[in-house]
Structures are given as C-alpha cells and as structure tokens.
Amino acid sequence: MLPDDALERLMESARAVAKVCESNSLQQWEVVGEQDYGHSIDLEAGRIALAAGGGSGGLGLRVVEDGRYGYAHLADASGAQRAVKEALSIARKSPSIAGFELPVDTGSATTSGLIDRRIIDMSSEDILEQADEILSSVTALDSRAVVTGGGLGAGAGAEVIINSNGIEDGGIHTSHGFGIQVGIDEDDQLTSAYEGSSSRSRLSDIEQVVERAVHWAQITRNTIDSGEVSDCPVLMTAEGFSPLFSMVVPSALIGERMAQGESFWSNRMGEKVIADHLSIVDDRIMAGGMSSSSRDGEGAMTRRQTLVDCGRLQSSLWSTRDACRMMAEGKIEHAQTTGSASRGGYQSPPGVGCGNLLLQTSQKTHSRDSLIEEMDEGYIVHSVMGAHTANPTSGDFSVTTSMVLRVEQGEIIGALKQAGLSGNIGKALVGELLLGDEVRCHGSYSSGSMYLPDVLLKRGLRINPA
Amino acid sequence: MVIATRAQEDPSHGRGHLLDRDKIIPALELALAEGAQYAELRLVCETTNSASLRDGKLHSAIPGQEVGATLRILADGAWGVHSSTDIASIPSQIESTVRLAKAVASRRNSADAGVCLAEVPIIKDELHWHTRKDVREIDLETRLEMMGQIHAEANDDERIISVRCGWSDEHLHHELLTSEGMDRTWSFQRIMTNTMVTARDGDDVVSYRSRTGGEGGLELLDATDLGKMGRTCRESALRLLSAERAPSGKMTLVADRDLTGVYIHEALGHPCEADLVAAGDSCLEGKLGEKIGSELVTVIDDPLIRGGYGAYPIDDEGVDTRTKTLIVNGVLMDYLNHRETAHKFNLIPNGGARSQDGLHHPLVRMSNTMIMGGNHRDLDELIEDIDYGVFACGSRGGQVDTGRGSFQFAAQEAWLIENGELTKPLKDVSVSGMTLQILKQVDGLTRDAALAAPGFCGKGQTVPVGDGGPLMRIRDALVG
Numbered sequence: 001m002l003p004d005d006a007l008e009r010l011m012e013s014a015r016a017v018a019k020v021c022e023s024n025s026l027q028q029w030e031v032v033g034e035q036d037y038g039h040s041i042d043l044e045a046g047r048i049a050l051a052a053g054g055g056s057g058g059l060g061l062r063v064v065e066d067g068r069y070g071y072a073h074l075a076d077a078s079g080a081q082r083a084v085k086e087a088l089s090i091a092r093k094s095p096s097i098a099g100f101e102l103p104v105d106t107g108s109a110t111t112s113g114l115i116d117r118r119i120i121d122m123s124s125e126d127i128l129e130q131a132d133e134i135l136s137s138v139t140a141l142d143s144r145a146v147v148t149g150g151g152l153g154a155g156a157g158a159e160v161i162i163n164s165n166g167i168e169d170g171g172i173h174t175s176h177g178f179g180i181q182v183g184i185d186e187d188d189q190l191t192s193a194y195e196g197s198s199s200r201s202r203l204s205d206i207e208q209v210v211e212r213a214v215h216w217a218q219i220t221r222n223t224i225d226s227g228e229v230s231d232c233p234v235l236m237t238a239e240g241f242s243p244l245f246s247m248v249v250p251s252a253l254i255g256e257r258m259a260q261g262e263s264f265w266s267n268r269m270g271e272k273v274i275a276d277h278l279s280i281v282d283d284r285i286m287a288g289g290m291s292s293s294s295r296d297g298e299g300a301m302t303r304r305q306t307l308v309d310c311g312r313l314q315s316s317l318w319s320t321r322d323a324c325r326m327m328a329e330g331k332i333e334h335a336q337t338t339g340s341a342s343r344g345g346y347q348s349p350p351g352v353g354c355g356n357l358l359l360q361t362s363q364k365t366h367s368r369d370s371l372i373e374e375m376d377e378g379y380i381v382h383s384v385m386g387a388h389t390a391n392p393t394s395g396d397f398s399v400t401t402s403m404v405l406r407v408e409q410g411e412i413i414g415a416l417k418q419a420g421l422s423g424n425i426g427k428a429l430v431g432e433l434l435l436g437d438e439v440r441c442h443g444s445y446s447s448g449s450m451y452l453p454d455v456l457l458k459r460g461l462r463i464n465p466a
Numbered sequence: 467m468v469i470a471t472r473a474q475e476d477p478s479h480g481r482g483h484l485l486d487r488d489k490i491i492p493a494l495e496l497a498l499a500e501g502a503q504y505a506e507l508r509l510v511c512e513t514t515n516s517a518s519l520r521d522g523k524l525h526s527a528i529p530g531q532e533v534g535a536t537l538r539i540l541a542d543g544a545w546g547v548h549s550s551t552d553i554a555s556i557p558s559q560i561e562s563t564v565r566l567a568k569a570v571a572s573r574r575n576s577a578d579a580g581v582c583l584a585e586v587p588i589i590k591d592e593l594h595w596h597t598r599k600d601v602r603e604i605d606l607e608t609r610l611e612m613m614g615q616i617h618a619e620a621n622d623d624e625r626i627i628s629v630r631c632g633w634s635d636e637h638l639h640h641e642l643l644t645s646e647g648m649d650r651t652w653s654f655q656r657i658m659t660n661t662m663v664t665a666r667d668g669d670d671v672v673s674y675r676s677r678t679g680g681e682g683g684l685e686l687l688d689a690t691d692l693g694k695m696g697r698t699c700r701e702s703a704l705r706l707l708s709a710e711r712a713p714s715g716k717m718t719l720v721a722d723r724d725l726t727g728v729y730i731h732e733a734l735g736h737p738c739e740a741d742l743v744a745a746g747d748s749c750l751e752g753k754l755g756e757k758i759g760s761e762l763v764t765v766i767d768d769p770l771i772r773g774g775y776g777a778y779p780i781d782d783e784g785v786d787t788r789t790k791t792l793i794v795n796g797v798l799m800d801y802l803n804h805r806e807t808a809h810k811f812n813l814i815p816n817g818g819a820r821s822q823d824g825l826h827h828p829l830v831r832m833s834n835t836m837i838m839g840g841n842h843r844d845l846d847e848l849i850e851d852i853d854y855g856v857f858a859c860g861s862r863g864g865q866v867d868t869g870r871g872s873f874q875f876a877a878q879e880a881w882l883i884e885n886g887e888l889t890k891p892l893k894d895v896s897v898s899g900m901t902l903q904i905l906k907q908v909d910g911l912t913r914d915a916a917l918a919a920p921g922f923c924g925k926g927q928t929v930p931v932g933d934g935g936p937l938m939r940i941r942d943a944l945v946g
Contacts, residue, residue, distance in 0.1 A: 044741070044744070044745040045744060045745040045746050046746075047573075047574065047575065047578060048544075048570050048573055049545065050544070050545035050546070050547055050570060050827065051545070051546055051547070051566045051567070051569065051570045052546070052547035052548065052549065052566075052827065053547070053548055053549075053562075053563075053566065054536075054547075054548050054549035054550045054825070055550055055551070055552065056534065056549070056550065056551040056825055057551060058532075058551065070527070071526065071527070071528050072528070072529055072530070073528070073530050075531075075532070075533065075551060086529050089606075090527045090529075090606065093524060093527070093606055093607075093610075094524045094527075095523045095524060124566055124569070125569060128569055128570070128573065132573060146746060148745050148746050148747040148869060149742075149745055149747055151926075181747065181869075183746060183747065183869055185746060185869075190749075190869050190870055191870070192747070192867070192869045192870060229714045229715060260627060260628045260664075261627040261628070261664075261666050261671065262627065262628055262664045262671065262673075263671075264669075264671055266666075266671070347528070347530055347532070348526075348528060349526055349528070385865045385866070385867060385872070385873070385874045385898075386863070386864060386865045386874035386875070386876060386896065386898075388863055388865070389862040389863045389864065389865075389874070389875070389876035389896065391672075391673065391862070391894070393664055393671055393672060393673040394670075394671055394672055394673075396893070396894045397894075398712075398876060398894050398895070398896035398946045399874060399896065399946075400865075400872065400873075400874035400896070400898035400946070402867055402870050402872050418870075418872050418898065418900070420714065420896065420898055420944060420946030421946075422714070422894065422896070422946050462714065462946075464714045464715065464944070464946050466898065466899070466900075466944050
C-alpha cells in the first residue's frame, strides 16, 4: 500500500520547500511532511458495508523571526513561496518570545517496532478476509450476536522533518486496528458492547477482542433491580477507566497549564499528588508504542520520563516554545523541552501532549478475579458514556454507564440497566486503589495513547443506579 | 491534470470549477462500462483560517487551503470508495474501485438484496450562499481585535488565571459529478469564535467556555456582543468557584436552550439517523408513526435555517436540502436519511447525507436540530410549581448509545430550584436517561425556540451542527 519511494519523495518535497525558505533568507524555518496510505472496511448490520482505500498528505511550514513565529500549510512544494509569505506575515504580527528558537539537532532516540512489513504488504483483499473472519467469529460465539457497527483498517505513512538548525529526519510507520460494536437483540432486550484494538504491527489479538465484545454483550443482559445511590468501591476495567483518565490526566501534566495555574496539580511539583505506590510514566520510545517516535513534533529527541514517581509529581510536558514563553512571562524559573511537542497533522503547528502514558504500581498487581474478590461489595464499570464531558481543569466527572455489574461478597450478581458514575479523577488516584495485571493500549480523548490496567478504586466514586 | 490551475480560474474566489468535466465524466462512464451501477466523484475545497489568543496575545494563526476528493462506486449492490488529496490520480483508480466494490458484493449473504439508491432529481447547477461579509476578506487584525473584545471582558478579575480565545472561519466549495448526470457545484461559509476562561481560588480551579457563530460571514460576529460573551464566561467561572456539587437522584430538570439542544441531538437525533436504524443500532427501529414522546414535543432538523452552524444548501449526494419534521406532537414521523436508506425504508430522500470533508464518504447526519416552542411564558412560569429540582445551563457535550436508547449530557453550571425559586449555584451536573422514557416526561416548554451555540458532532467523522429549542422541563430526570 505504501510506494517504495514514498519517504524519498516526501523528503524531496520538504527539501524543495526548505530551499525556498533559504532563498528568502528566513532566520529559522521548519518543514514537516506527511503522506498516509491505507485500506479500510466499514462493518454494519452483520455485513461489510463498504471497502475504501486512498491516501492523503501535505506539508507544514513554521518560520521564526526574532522569537516570533508563523505557520502555514501547503498541499505540495509548488505552494512554497505563498506559504513562506503567509507564515512570515503572521510571524511579524505575533508577540516576540525572548530566547525562542527552533530545536537544534541533538540526535534522535532509538525506537523499534513501529513498522511491520506485513502491514505494508496487505492488500484490500487481505483486509476483507479479516473482516469476514471477524463477522463469522461473532456469530460462531453466539448465534444471536451481530456486529452492528465498526470497522477495520490498515495503514502506512511516511513523515519527515527538516529545520534550519540541522535537523533532517524521516521515517515510516504502520498501523493496524479494528473496533466492533456487537449487539444481541432478543426478547425485546438489546444489549451491546464495543471493543477494539490497535497496533503498529499486524494484530494478533483479534480473536480475544471479539470474544470480549460478545462476552460483555452477553453478561449485561437480564438486568437486576437497581440499588441506591452509594459511595462505594468501583472496579474500572481498563476500557472503562481509560477514557476518563485520558481526558483529565494528560492535560494536568502539561507544563504550560501547570505554570498558568490551569492544572489541578499546579504548584504541587515535588509533592505527593497520588497514592505513593503509583507512578505515571510517559514513554515515547516504547517498542511498538502507538505514540512512539524517535523525535517529537518539532524534531527534539524523545525519551521515557517519569512524571509522577511513587506518588510525587516530578516533571511535566514541555515543547521549546511553551518553555521559552512561560520563562519569558515569568511564570516559571526554568523549563526546557522534554521532547513532548505533538502534532495533530501537518495542518497545524506543534502543541504539547503525552506519548504513551502508563500508570504503574510498585505493589503487587492482581488478576480481575482477585480484584473482584478484594472489592467484596461494589460495581464493575466496563465502559462510560460522556467521558469527553469530564472537566480536565478540575478532574471532576459525571458520566453514565450501561456496562455496569453489581458485585456482592466478591461475586458478580448481575448487571444494572444503567447507572451514573461521578467523582474526581485526581482525588480518586490519591485514595486506596489496586491495579490489575494486564495492561492494554487505548486511544485518548486528549493526546497520546493510554497503557492502563484495570483499576480498583476503593474510595472517591459514586454510583447512581437508574 | 484534472484540477484546474489557480491561474486559470480560482473557484474559491468566484464561480468556477476545480474538476475538469472533460476528464471526469468519461471516467465515470468507464466505471459503468466496468459493471458499476453508479459512480460519483465529489470534491471539497476548504479555504480556512484559524487563530487563537492566549491571555490577550496572538498564540497561533493558520491560513490553509485543503482539497480532497472521494470516488464512490456502487457495483453489484456494494460500495467501493477511493479518496485522495492527489486529485489528478483519481481517474486511474476507477477500475480498482469497481473491483473493490465487487469484492464486497461477492461476500454478501444471498438473502441480502444489496444497496439500492432512491431516485432523486438529476440537477446540473451552481448554488452559492453569499454572505454580506465574505470570510476570505477578513484580515488577521480584525480577528485579533474581535477576540480581544472577548478577552478584555473575560479577564477582568484577579481570580481569572487564563483566558483562551479561538477563531475559525471557512469557505467551502463543493463539486459533485455522478454517472447519472448530476453536475452540481455549491459553496457556503461558516464562522465561529470561542473562549475558555479559567478561574482559581486557592486549590479550587474551574473553567467555563462559550462559542458563538454559524453559517455565514463576518456579519454574524459583527452582530454579536463579544464583550458580553467574555463577561458572561467570567461571571460563570467565578460563580462555579463557590458552587456546590449537584445532588444525585431523580428530580425535575429544567434545561436551558444549549442543553435542550444537546438533549434532542443526542437522545432523539442520533437514533433517527436511518443508517443506524438500518444497522439495527437504533431504539427507534420500527417506530415510525408511533407516539414516542409527550404531546408537547415537536422536533425538526433543518439545514435551511440560515445562520445555524449546521446549515448547508445541498447534501453530499447532490440532494436539495429541506426541513425534516422528525416528531409532531410526540409521534415519530420521519428518519434522517440518505439515498441508500431512503430506498431501504421507502422514504423520500431528505438530504441528510454529509461527510466531514472531501476525503470521507457521506453518512446520515443531523444539521440544525430543534425542539419547537411550547406554551410557557418564561423560566419563572416553568419553575413556579417545582418544589425541588435543578436548572441546568450551558453544554459540556453529550453522548448516546443509540441501540440501547440511553444517553448522557453534561451542563457547565446549574442552580438548585427550591419551592419555585432558583437558590444555590451548582456544578458538575450531568443528566442521563432512556430516550423512549424521557421524551414522555417532557412536561413544559417555553415559547421562544431558537438555535443555541454552534456545536460539533462525532460519528466516526466530525461535522458542524446547530441545535437548540426553548427552555425545557423534564420530570423525574436522573441527575448525577
């Protein structure tokens, strides 16, 4: 799916733009390029609804003049002169940030597992066959179960970055992912469950993910009577916890937000902010990590950094620009890039975000069964609706779940039709909690990828059964 | 080259075409010769400008122009799709895309009749929704000055620790050519500004955000008191600093226009999307003609409400848009549909096909969705007989499980209602429920229905939408 010379062609385009920058005698400039190709399948009503393929890409240009920056993007190198003019015009209207310069080349990190040739060699027919297998597996597991929606895709992309300070690099990455909504509609009762998986290499867990989706569609049937509103232990599966965690925690760890006082962890550097057996690590060089790369969105070397170490806040996420700006405005004494510049694409300049974010414990981890036993009385929540409505500034959330099981005396006694779930993520992480032993990768509502286990939160959450 | 060069003709600044008819029409005919039932090529050229202010200073300004096109081919009752930013390459993808569609069709179960499209008028025309102040003529200084008005009022308190303002405007040029002979070109514009104000008092930190804008040009924001928007955000953020956590449980809820809008969008609008109904993922399947809500509830979805953020003149299958009346006095009257689902459910195509951009295929989507007004005069009359309840305002968004029919939405701020009076300010209010239950519990609407703030809707693809209504009262809502 990826032309053999995709990276070379993209680099050639970026160099052509760079040449125009040099001919305009720009003080500093940075050119990024992206080109993606892929195949995808839409699944609907137990069948393949459509098959698609294609590619897209473009270039982005950042210019810096006397600490002022401007940005423009372009479809191909033929638009370079216009982009230079536009970016420069914006830079000249922007505030000057003392000391702001684009990163110099200090090398790139070593990463592995970001390319799988088997994905590059996949044809649309291969993807169609995988879709066939998914659809038939669901029916084989439960003849009542149907894939009501979802999709499957495989892609490969090339990306490059060149700047006036000597950075010139590029690479190829691959991805393979799928997600399915499985429904069981019988006896005037519809239950459904969504599960998915994504990887830089060819997926090896399709069968397990399909089994989970069917299992949760089955286990949430035949609901029991609702209980009362209660503050009680809640076992959040990785699938249930990840959306809330991703909405709140990455934002709280951004250096600029901390310096501005916008994070609930502002002014807490060095202090205990979560339970002392927990650590939060941003590992941008994780082998095969969905958000791994050898350089960040502005070319700085990436790294693995411990942001919260044994409960204490140790570090935060910075790009070069934010670090300079916060120092220039006197909001912080010292800051420098942590290799955390993130791009949403070539259409926008880099922001700041996490890469692969991990929640880890120094204590023993537990199987899901042992967490249920440990909980004794409470609820298991496997997915939440409305995680994006959580408040990243305060950490407060109030969401709904239709995937909630009641646990009594360490045993699951049945599913509730629906329940509200509320609390504060920051405060819940301070309390008594245990982590599961299986870590799964999930996407994020803010930045990066979340690598989280099941979490048993013994205090701090409220369940409001419908 | 298929795409016209800017020197010859620039459609973003006037009438004209980017697709070369002399090359595309034969390519679509080739698709038919290869065995396709239908083929279309849709191009979208977006001329965009975004900007942001942080604490009154320019943070970013990004001018851009994106062109993408999607070839969609129906063969043997199944779809094959090819999308690219390399427009010139698309004619070379005709044969492979026909083969892709046939490969999908070959997997179809023998009982599945496959995709058929409802017939629609075949139109060749151009339609341009003109604005009084074209967004392409706005300079950066104007954008900064207008965001500055918001900032100045929002920042006027020492407890305000940051003010972020954002801006986006876009000119959208669409072209659609089909093997049926459709040849339509249309354009329109959108504009929007937003702000997020963060306040801190000791360890308490809160934020409040607001948006304004719609389909149209700069005249929309000229007519808006942006200073008032900033002031309102500041006042709300400061109020949240001392607000109490909301009570939990079932109680009477009064929703403002923003929340009424997000409620009707999530709880009813999504389950009305006929592609979800066809997929077996809607609680409204088989309920056309049934009474599903209170007598008070009448709901429309209308892309022709000019100025609404979800307005558009022609849908992405070339169908003229029209007002869709989804519910009349509690009775479900229609689904939102596109040509495929209109045929499946034997409905008249109602122009509900929308795609995120030129690189995505159309899905059934909402536009401007509203509950119509009722009989109550105002908020006072709506709450006068409520002993204990919540008045919730400003949307933080929502979500729905269309199959189960459960939904959730969250408010930015709220007040406790006690004995017919608004008493304490509250924070972190969310509301959840079941669509088919809660539509019957609507027992009061004020007369003044209107669209609320601009929004975005995600369904695999993100599209701009408008929603709104009057103030709405719901009995026994589950408040969390």
